[in-house]
Each structure stands twice: as C-alpha cells, then as structure tokens.
Amino acid sequence: MRLLLVHSFLSAFGIVHGAVTVYGPHVQQPLGSQTVTAPSASYTGAATYDQTVLTPPPVPNPPPPTSFGVQLQTGGAATGLSIPQSGAFFGFSIEFSVVSQVLGLNSSFMQVPFLNLMANLRERAGSVQVRLGGNSQETATLVNSIPDGKSMEKDTVNTSNPTDTPPLLFTPEIIKMMASISALTNVRWYLGIPFYDTSNFQLQIAEVGEAILGDYLIGLQGGNEPDLYSKHGHRPSSYSPQDYTNEFGLLVNAVNADPNLPDKDILIGPNLSGTWEPEQVWDTGFATDYSQSLITLAVEHYPTDNCYAQYGTGTPRNPQDMFPTYLTHKSGQDIVSPYINSTGYAQSLGKPFVMFETNTASCGGFPGLSDSFGAALWGVDYALQMAYVNFTGALFHVGGQSDYYNPFTPPVTNQSTFHQWTIGPIYYSALFVAEALGSSNQSRVLDLGMNGGNEFTPGYAIYENGEPTRVALINFVSDPTGASDYTASISLAGGSTPAQVKVKYLSGSSVAQKWNFTWAGQTFGDAFTSDGRPVGSIDVQTVTCDQANGVCNVKVPAPGAALVFLSDQALEESDPGPTMTFPTTAYTKLHNTATIDPSALATSNGNMGTADWLAGTSQGSLENSASGFARALPSLGAVIAGALLVVRMAYAS
Structure with a gap:
C-alpha cells in the first residue's frame, strides 16, 4: 500500500510532454499589409493560412453609374450567344502530387470533405470535371505496389522544374479511389500520360485508367505545357511547335498499337501555357492530322505569376499593386482574347476547347489577393467570360500548402486531428457558376456589356431554348458606405414582365475580405473550419417587379454578385435541394486536443515556446529533448523527496 502511495504520488505529478504551436501569418514576408492580432507570436504555418489582408482599391473616379437598364431579348431574338454549355463547365485541376492529401489515401479511406465539396456541385450541375495532373504528372510512374504499402510516394530529393516538382510512384489504388469517388459524386476525370520521355511512353496509367474508370475517364493529356x-x-x-506535333504523333502511334487501350480517341492537346500561340500548333496540322485521336483541344493559362516570391525566379510583383488589375471585367476579357480564334477553330473541327489549368497566378498565386473575396468575384466573371467566348470547360488549379489560390485545402497532416479544411474564394465562384448555368446542359451565355460597358459592373444573361432564364450581375467596386451599390432594372423585350424574380447573392464585406464569404446566406466559414458542407440557412431573396413599367429592379452591393432567376423553373434547375453528405468511420485521434483562439494563445504563455517547458501541450516534446529532461530533474527530485517524506511519515505513524 505504501509503495502504491509513492507510485500514485509520482503519477499525479507526471511530467506533461508537449509544446504549443501558434499559427498565424506566413513565414514569407509578402508585399502587403497584414492584420496583426498578436505581435509577439511567430508564424510557421502554410501559405493557405497566411493572414495578409490587402487594402481595397479606392472607388473608381469617375464612379460607375449606379442605376441603369438591362434589356433582354426574348423569343429567340437574342444574338451573340455562346454555344450550349454544361452546368459542369467550372471544374478543377488537382496537382498529381497532392492527390493523397486532397482525394484520400485509397479506395477505402477517402477524404470526406472532398466528397462533400464535389456533392455540392453535383447537385447543382449534375456532374463535376476534375483533372489530376500538372507538372507532377510528367514524372509519375504507375507501379503494382510500393514496399511500405502506400498508394503514392514522392521523391522529394530529385525534384525538377522551377516549382520543385517531385517524381512520383503510385499504384492502381489511386485509380480505384477515383472510381469510388465517381460512384458517389459523379466526378468525371482527366489524366495525363508522362511526356518527358517520348522513346518509352508509360501507357500503364492509360490502361489502368480506362479499365477501372470506364466512362468516368474523359480523356488523357499528352504533354503538360510543352511550350x-x-x-x-x-x-x-530549339524545341518548336513542329517538334511537339511530331512527338504527339509518336504518342498516337503508341496508343494505337496498345491492345490494352480499347478507346484510342481519348487524347488531349496541345495544352500550351501561352509561350507559343495556339495558331503556331494549328499550322503544323496538329488538330487535323490527329483528329481521330483527339477528344478535346486544350490550353492552360494564368494571367501572371508570383514565381519570384516563391522560387526567386522571374519578376517581383507586389500583390497590392496587382490587386486592382483583377477587379475589372477587362481581366477576364484580356485572358481569353488570344484564344477566341482557337475556340472557333475547335468548333469547325467538332472538338471541345477546354482551359485545362488556370487560376489567379502561377507559382501559387498572391497572398491577400488569391485568397480574397475579390478573387471570388474575379473567378465568376472570368469563368462566365470563358463560357461566353466558347470554351467548353475551365479547370481551376488546386496545389499544395504553399499555394494561395486553392479552391479548397486540407490541413497539413500533423494538424488533421484538430483542424478541418479551408475553403477558398474560387470554390464559391464554382458554386455561383454552376447555378448560373444550371443542369440542363443547354445554357447559352451572353456578355451584356451593360451599364455602358463599364468595366467594374459586368453582367451576363443565360439563355435556354432562346429565352432568358438567369442573369448574373457583378459589382467589383468596394465601398462600405453603400454609395456604390447599383440597381439594374431588368426588362424583357417583347415578353411579359414576371410578378417577381428570385435572387441569390455572393457576399463579402470588402474585396479584401478573407474567408467567411456567403453564397445565398451559407458559408464554409473561416480557415480550418469546414467539412465541405455549407453552414447556415439558404437565403433566396424575392424581388417584386414593377409590372406597370415592365422592370425588375435588382440591387447589387459594392462589392458583390447577384444571380437573378427569372422564373421558378430556372431556380428549380439550379437549386441543390437536399445534398447527399458523407460520414467518416476513420478514427485517428488517439489523444484529446484543445482548440484555442490563436490571438488569445499568442498573448498568453503560448508564445513562450519552450521557455516554459512545463506548460507544453503537444505530445512527445520532452521525450525528444535532452535539455528538457535536464531541466526536469530538479523538479522531479523535489517530487520524489516529497513522496519519500510521505512514506516515512506513514511508517512513523
């Protein structure tokens, strides 16, 4: 009993193993202002959770008119409409090297937030387009198994490209996982065939992809940014467009000669980054010579880059200076302008034309810009502009923890037991565009050029069967006074004015706001807080129309975007209704953890790091620290002495 007393006494004063980690602004010093809640805290987190907040641009001078008419043609009289577009127009390009973080580990352990995010879009659009690829597809090798049982393994030593792309090994389990995701959420996939070594194409990914994914596999990319x-x-x-065309011919021959590839007409090219003009490739006969093998023509493009800040190459760019260039209709127009001829060329060949990879800026985007509400508005305008000029799809890129532009980002592995996902502005754009286009797959887009073509107040009409069904209205101006809110007076030429219209808003307090945006009253919250399901009650506002004057007056806040549904049927086509969500049965948290406001933690003893070693809360820190154990000895000695004193007193009594 007395020995047990000593043991219990020691246990009661057992040493706590741990340290406190504070997450705040990124270690890279971005060229922008930061919101600082705790100056004493140092940040060692990932770019996704960088707290940089930019300054919104001032109200334009002169300011845009705040009241104007928008007349929509009816009865098939509208001209300049796009080709019919799919509701799944807005999709995602996921860097192959982050598949296990974003999609899951294998077909039995899938990321539930990703399933929920895809289900949200499936309910609105019917399906979702996702590409797995990027630079890392070029160094990816499919193997039967990996010795440690993983489905993917990275070689982080032998990286390549300015973006430090790691070579990859992956197993068929990755493809099986993709098929499982498709069965649940109707995701349709693009994959890529490694193109660095054209003397020995690794067609295993194509063979396994076709065998396992079947109709869920849309196509196979041949070459990622060959220019x-x-x-x-x-x-x-000296590598030229003709050289690429010749090499693509080698791939065509290899595919045609492979008996394990039943679908031969599944290739995608030329996938240019913009260094070459598409016409340089068309002039080689690429699209006509390989027409039977090509399922889609595709390009990739970013409006600019932030490579200097990330990798020390290229031109330094200040995010604050770049911010206004995204908050204008001209941004989307300028990006698509070099491709308008090519979208027409693709139509003449009966081929889709896809923007295969894009986002705010290559090399991860800009802090405070790519993760702002302004980026959500930019994404809506840019995507609808691509639809208007007859792209047939647009895939916004998802990278790793160092990327600011991610539509969605899982927490780093060592935070996954107490942090959830972070949903970026581009995902909100995807929801808006999916509802704007609807699920009929017959939506045709018209750039209205409204408000005298003002670059800060763009708008689009969506037509089905010759009749307008929805109107997308955007206000890029950021003005907390409300003076820059505008009212669009929508009228139907030759048609009867409805008694009312329904409106959903994409809302944020400022173009510089980070996280907590709302779409139709629902949000995915702050950083670290989402399981992929929108939170809050859906808010669909009803606007009573002035039938006497034949107008429906819709107000659009500055900043913000409104999606106007001109009929109940149009709303029903886009309204998600109940969305299937997915539970998880995986259990990885072996110890209890606490979630603490970083600002409170940073001004408490948390910012002392190991200075107050007994205050640590993270498992294992003292076990791995000889100095920590040395500091523990005096206190431990006192504990033992006290215990022995208790024993002695017990014997004395």
Whole structure:
C-alpha cells in the first residue's frame, strides 16, 4: 500500500510532454499589409493560412453609374450567344502530387470533405470535371505496389522544374479511389500520360485508367505545357511547335498499337501555357492530322505569376499593386482574347476547347489577393467570360500548402486531428457558376456589356431554348458606405414582365475580405473550419417587379454578385435541394486536443515556446529533448523527496 502511495504520488505529478504551436501569418514576408492580432507570436504555418489582408482599391473616379437598364431579348431574338454549355463547365485541376492529401489515401479511406465539396456541385450541375495532373504528372510512374504499402510516394530529393516538382510512384489504388469517388459524386476525370520521355511512353496509367474508370475517364493529356519544356530543361532550346506535333504523333502511334487501350480517341492537346500561340500548333496540322485521336483541344493559362516570391525566379510583383488589375471585367476579357480564334477553330473541327489549368497566378498565386473575396468575384466573371467566348470547360488549379489560390485545402497532416479544411474564394465562384448555368446542359451565355460597358459592373444573361432564364450581375467596386451599390432594372423585350424574380447573392464585406464569404446566406466559414458542407440557412431573396413599367429592379452591393432567376423553373434547375453528405468511420485521434483562439494563445504563455517547458501541450516534446529532461530533474527530485517524506511519515505513524 505504501509503495502504491509513492507510485500514485509520482503519477499525479507526471511530467506533461508537449509544446504549443501558434499559427498565424506566413513565414514569407509578402508585399502587403497584414492584420496583426498578436505581435509577439511567430508564424510557421502554410501559405493557405497566411493572414495578409490587402487594402481595397479606392472607388473608381469617375464612379460607375449606379442605376441603369438591362434589356433582354426574348423569343429567340437574342444574338451573340455562346454555344450550349454544361452546368459542369467550372471544374478543377488537382496537382498529381497532392492527390493523397486532397482525394484520400485509397479506395477505402477517402477524404470526406472532398466528397462533400464535389456533392455540392453535383447537385447543382449534375456532374463535376476534375483533372489530376500538372507538372507532377510528367514524372509519375504507375507501379503494382510500393514496399511500405502506400498508394503514392514522392521523391522529394530529385525534384525538377522551377516549382520543385517531385517524381512520383503510385499504384492502381489511386485509380480505384477515383472510381469510388465517381460512384458517389459523379466526378468525371482527366489524366495525363508522362511526356518527358517520348522513346518509352508509360501507357500503364492509360490502361489502368480506362479499365477501372470506364466512362468516368474523359480523356488523357499528352504533354503538360510543352511550350515550357525547353525553358525548364526538358528539351533543347530549339524545341518548336513542329517538334511537339511530331512527338504527339509518336504518342498516337503508341496508343494505337496498345491492345490494352480499347478507346484510342481519348487524347488531349496541345495544352500550351501561352509561350507559343495556339495558331503556331494549328499550322503544323496538329488538330487535323490527329483528329481521330483527339477528344478535346486544350490550353492552360494564368494571367501572371508570383514565381519570384516563391522560387526567386522571374519578376517581383507586389500583390497590392496587382490587386486592382483583377477587379475589372477587362481581366477576364484580356485572358481569353488570344484564344477566341482557337475556340472557333475547335468548333469547325467538332472538338471541345477546354482551359485545362488556370487560376489567379502561377507559382501559387498572391497572398491577400488569391485568397480574397475579390478573387471570388474575379473567378465568376472570368469563368462566365470563358463560357461566353466558347470554351467548353475551365479547370481551376488546386496545389499544395504553399499555394494561395486553392479552391479548397486540407490541413497539413500533423494538424488533421484538430483542424478541418479551408475553403477558398474560387470554390464559391464554382458554386455561383454552376447555378448560373444550371443542369440542363443547354445554357447559352451572353456578355451584356451593360451599364455602358463599364468595366467594374459586368453582367451576363443565360439563355435556354432562346429565352432568358438567369442573369448574373457583378459589382467589383468596394465601398462600405453603400454609395456604390447599383440597381439594374431588368426588362424583357417583347415578353411579359414576371410578378417577381428570385435572387441569390455572393457576399463579402470588402474585396479584401478573407474567408467567411456567403453564397445565398451559407458559408464554409473561416480557415480550418469546414467539412465541405455549407453552414447556415439558404437565403433566396424575392424581388417584386414593377409590372406597370415592365422592370425588375435588382440591387447589387459594392462589392458583390447577384444571380437573378427569372422564373421558378430556372431556380428549380439550379437549386441543390437536399445534398447527399458523407460520414467518416476513420478514427485517428488517439489523444484529446484543445482548440484555442490563436490571438488569445499568442498573448498568453503560448508564445513562450519552450521557455516554459512545463506548460507544453503537444505530445512527445520532452521525450525528444535532452535539455528538457535536464531541466526536469530538479523538479522531479523535489517530487520524489516529497513522496519519500510521505512514506516515512506513514511508517512513523
């Protein structure tokens, strides 16, 4: 009993193993202002959770008119409409190297937030387009198994490209996981065939992809940004569009000769980054010579880059200076302008034309810009502009923890037991566009050029069967006074004015706001807080129309975007209704954890790090610290002495 007393006494004063980690602004010092809640705290987190907040641009001078008419043609009289577009127009391009973080570990352990995010879009659009690829697809090798049982393994030592792309090994379990995701959420996939070594194409990914995914596999990319191959050291400096066309022909021959590939007409090219003009490739006969093998023509494009801040290459760019260039209709127009001829060319060949990879800026985007509400508005305008000029799809890129532009980002592995996902502004754009286009797959888009073509107040009409069904209204101006809110007076030429229209709003307090935006009253919250399901009650506002004057007056806040449904049927086509969500049965949290407001923690003893070693809360820190144990000895000695004193007193009594 007395020995047990000593043991219990020691246990009661057992040493707590741990340290406190504070998450705040990114270690890279971005060129923008930061919101600082706790100056004494140092940040060692990922770019996704960078607290940089930019300053909204001032109200334009002169300011845009705040009241104007928007007349919509009816009865098939509208001209300049796009080709019919799919509700799944807005999709995602996921860097192959982050598949296990974003999609899941295998077909039995899928990321539930990802399933929920895809289900949200499936309910609105019917399906979702997702590409797995990027630079890392070029160094990915499919193997039967990996010795440690993983489905994917990275070689982080032998990286390539300015973006430090790691070579990859992956197993068929990745493809099986994709098929499981498709069965639940109707995701349709694009994959890529490694193109660095054209003497020995690794067609295993195509063979396994076709065998397992079946109709869920849309196509296979042949070459990722080949116009950058010479710059990145993968081809000689003389590498030309004709050289790429010749090499693509080798891939066509290899696919045609492979008996394990039943679908031969599944290739995608030329996937240019913008260094070459598409016409340079068309002039080689690429699209006509390989027409039977090509399922889609595609390009990739970012409006600019932030490579200097991330990798020390290229031109330094200040996010604050760049911010206003995104908050204008001209941004989307300028991006698509070089491709308008090519979208027409693709139509003449009967081919889709997809923006295969895009986002705010290559090399991860800009802090405070790519993760702002302004980026959500930009994403809506840019995507609808692509639809208007007859792109047939647009895939917004998802990278790793160092990327600011991610539509969605899982927490880093060592935070996954107490942090959830972070949903970025581009995902909100995806929801808006999916509802704007609806699920009929017959939506045709018209750039209205409204408000005298003002670049800060763009708008689009969505037509089905010759009749307007929805109107998208955007206000890029950021003005907390309300003076820059505008009212669009919508009228139907030759048609009867409805008694009312329904309106959903994409809302934020400022173009510089980070997180907590709302779409139709629902939000995915702050950083670290989402399981992929929108939170809150759906808010669909009813606007009573002035039938006597034949107008429906819709107000759009500055900043914000409104989606106007001109009929109940149009709303029903886009309204998600109940969305299937997915539970998880995986249990990985072996110890209790506490969630603490970082600002409170940073001004408490948390910012002392290991200075107050007994205050740590993270498992294992003292076990791995000889100095910590040395500091523990005096206190431990006192505990033992006290225990022995108790024993002695017990014997004395």
